[in-house]
Amino acid sequence: MAGLSAAWELTRTRVGRETPRVIVLEAGNRVGGKVRSTEFCGRTVDLAGDAFLARRPEATQLCDELGLTGALVAPGTSGASLWVRGRLRMMPAGVNLGVPTKAWPMVRSGILSPAGLLRAAVDLVAPHRGEPQATGDRSVGDIVGSRLGHQVVERLVDPLIGGIHAGGVADLSAEATFPPLLTADRRPGSLVRALRRGPSPGGLAPPPDAAPAPVFWSLDGSAARLPAELASALAVQGVPVHTGVAVESLARRPVDDAGPTWRLTLAGDADAVPGTAGSSDSVRHLDVDAVVLAVPAGQAAGLLAGHAPLASSLLGDVEHSSVTVVTLSMAAGSVRSPLVGTGFLVPRTSTIGGRPALITGCTYLSRKWPGLARTEDELIRLSVGRHGDTRPDSLDDDELTAAAVAELGAVLDVAGRPRASMVTRWDGAFPQYRVGHLARTATIELAVAALPGVAVAGATYRGVGIPAVIGSGRTAARTVLRSLDGAAPARPGR
Ligand SMILES: Cc1cc2nc3c(=O)[nH]c(=O)nc-3n(C[C@H](O)[C@H](O)[C@H](O)COP(=O)(O)OP(=O)(O)OC[C@H]3O[C@@H](n4cnc5c(N)ncnc54)[C@H](O)[C@@H]3O)c2cc1C
Structure with missing residues (x-):
């Protein structure tokens, strides 16, 4: 691109x-490089x-x-869940790239334990002098961990920002991946309030009766x-x-050559x-x-x-991390759990079936993009692999698909095996924006x-x-x- x-x-x-x-x-x-599509079960994915x-x-x-412009399409659904504390929990309102800015939705979501909530709430009351003149970079995990505690890092910020970069927020540069966080950290007082006060995207508030603007766009047919x-x-x-x-x-x-x-x-x-x-x-x-x-x-x-x-x-x-995408066609009715929103993310600290999760996220593809929906199936996309997890490298495509499908079955109520599957390995696809990037x-x-x-x-x-x-x-x-x-x-x- x-x-x-x-x-x-x-x-x-x-x-x-x-x-x-x-x-x-x-x-x-x-x-197109990494912006690429293919035919799968009669559709372009x-x-x-x-x-x-x-x-x-x-x-x-x-x-x-x-x-x-006329071909731009918005997702058919919105919102995503997190696989935390043994079940799917909707991402609460007011979360800014993983940082919670609204208290009650966060409390109700059940994503943080009572101790995690208390630790995050310290930000609202503890004095923070700020360093408005400070320069230099810090990791996202360092800032959020020191201000809101490790649960917010592990359960919210890492799945979101780490997910976008296939990296870990302990190493990712705040300046390069979430600049408003670095600015907010330098202000005196609460980090959460500073992020809440930040300008709305685009700097303008929408008129009160306006329909919510889509967060993402794709093109009719496929992004590719x-x-x-x-x-x-x-x-x-x-x-x-x-x-x-x-x-x-x-x-x-040669420099003396006029060519x-x-x-x-x-x-x-x-x-x-x-x-x-x-x-x-x-x-x-x-x-x-x-x-x-x-x-x-x-x-x-x-x-x-x-x-x-x-x-x-x-x-x-520059270090790079690899990601593998497993695309599945599940027979209609075989996914018996309600599919709410566009899918779910799996924090690196979450276990599935008692083991560290291999899958990092799941997209309900034919819900997210209604143009892909067919009566005969449900298209689902699983993402596998993040920085530091070498397990996918040792699995062949069939083994990887079987492991990913087993984890899907532990998160959602799924009957039977996929009708079709496809594995796409993106080796070294994500440059890692380390501190100082x-x-x-x-x-x-x-x-x-x-x-x-x-x-x-x-x-x-x-x-x-x-x-x-x-x-x-x-x-x-x-x-x-x-x-x-x-x-x-x-x-x-x-
Ligand atoms: C699994 C995955 C999911 C993603 N999801 C999203 C998403 O939802 N939204 C989003 O905005 N972004 C997403 N991205 C990121 C985004 O797609 C990429 O970062 C972006 O497309 C990279 O574009 P690029 O032009 O920098 O590089 P590339 O796409 O890597 O293109 C570089 C090109 O250079 C060519 N090349 C290499 N060496 C040479 C050479 N010596 N001579 C000639 N050609 C050469 C390569 O063949 C390649 O085509 C995702 C990426 C991946 C892998």
Whole structure:
């Protein structure tokens, strides 16, 4: 998404009097990277992200530019449960990324034990001086644990924020994953009150009679329609997207040469890429003025190694965690528990069937997206794996499915086996935003900015969600344009 978005931004801008000639090179055999769908039981289902945050403007703005606003669909249901203290409990009202801001809904939910509630309530009465001038980062778990106690961390904040990043909040940067928490922690007084006072998303209160705005959007058909439609729109603009072509290396061309600055060495189906030249050993080269490296951290580290050693080393140090998605078709009537909301999350400290839970969450797919509903079945998606849990690696797909289905059966009243199942492994898919992540990102960006016409983009840097990576691709495109344009601000084109 980041690379396609960078290309899109480039088609809408001029360098001097010209629109840049843009080529997208994609190592995989299809576009979209982690935004991907497939056919399952006669329907198109997303294999990774199935929705994007409505609060951030980048994805909806892109949909608007692609003429897809009419195709936006909101989930058919809302709310989620937590598997805590041996049963499913609805997430109470007023929870801000796991931090409770309303007392009574929290008390009634039963998520915290009486001792956990008392500990959290200390925040409302204990003096906290605050440090408004403080700078620097802390982990989400450290802040919430010290202010509200470990139960709020383990049962609420870790499943939500840790779930989004497939990480643990003990290590995740507050600055990068939940900036209002860091700001609230620096204010004097209660953390909960400071978060409650924070601006509403978008900064404006909705009119009192307005229907609640959706928190997430997807596209009619699947979220993966977005990269597919974007690639088609790029083709219309004359921007080819070459799949099956990997950039193997990046070399600086001689500075005294008036030609393009960079030489890319390509692998794969590179003969099809216009403008390539071959050398004696039939390696294909492509000379370009500028490059947006919209690839995961490890690949970016390799490509930058000879040019920006510090950036390369910082990128090489980014840890990643893996997630596996198990999609199930359960025969109609076989799930006898009421399916309320979009699904449930499983805190890492919860057990299922007396053992540490393998599944981290469950989406009632055909309830969340009514377009997927059929009379014959219930589509359910289980997420397995989080940072530090290596158990999924030692299980083959059948074993993993059996273990995940057994846990589902311990949470919900399920009769019989799935009609069909599908396992999708996302190895190393989630960069871990450790404490100090944004400072390291700034260092990487600064080091890369010293290379003429090069910028980095994608989930490694300033947000893992689809809107954030779209924004990062577009920002990277403007950065390379400024470099090509002699640092003049990029002007919008058509
Ligand atoms: C299971 C799962 C669930 C998710 N759920 C959501 C969700 O609900 N909502 C949400 O907003 N986000 C979600 N995300 C996160 C989001 O989908 C990703 O963070 C985002 O799509 C990453 O986009 P990207 O462009 O940065 O990277 P990628 O999608 O990883 O794209 C990078 C591309 O670079 C290509 N590439 C790599 N090396 C080279 C090379 N040398 N030459 C050429 N090409 C190369 C790769 O093939 C790949 O296509 C989820 C992710 C996963 C895995």
